Amino acid sequence: MTTTGEPADGFDTTIHAPNRLRICALLDAVESAEFGTVQQQLDVSASVLSKHISVLMDAGYVAQNKAVRDTRQRVWLHLTETGRTAYQAHVAALRAIVGDPGD
Template identity: 50%
Template sequence: MAGLDPLIHAPARLQLVTALSAVSEAEFATLRSALEVSDSVLSKHVSALVEAGYVRSRKSVHAGRRTTWVSLTPAGRRALHDHVAALRRLIDAVQ
């Protein structure tokens, strides 16, 4: 269906961009816990979304330890909005 974005359609990626849409940025460990995935799984999804320009990742020191922060880019927000609109059209067609 037109508008569905295969990159963010996978459940874990959709959960990730949805979670990021509610905040300015989130700590990697917080996202890992929220999505209930391993570090390697989350890292793979973040990398794919960074490559697409949908999320941004930065490293810093927080509470004395290295931390990775992830945020949704404007392109990622648009992609999520368009994907959700396509899902709504799909759902409306069922009713």
């Protein structure tokens, strides 16, 4: 039974929290995403998103870049290689639970 981190079958409780799964799914589909866009796509408050991003950053799954544009600071988020691998392994584990072998 797994509770944290990356167990052998790829199921990852850090990623499995609903909003974190959606954050990882969104970031897996792109190179990087702006914080405000992720917030809009997930329809969550900035504080909730910040909290989840912090958890993912602490796990080494997400990294951020800050860029100033038109005197406004924008934060761009992206999955690290570790994060992408962990997310894909987690999705594979979910598919295995469902009984869908996937692609």
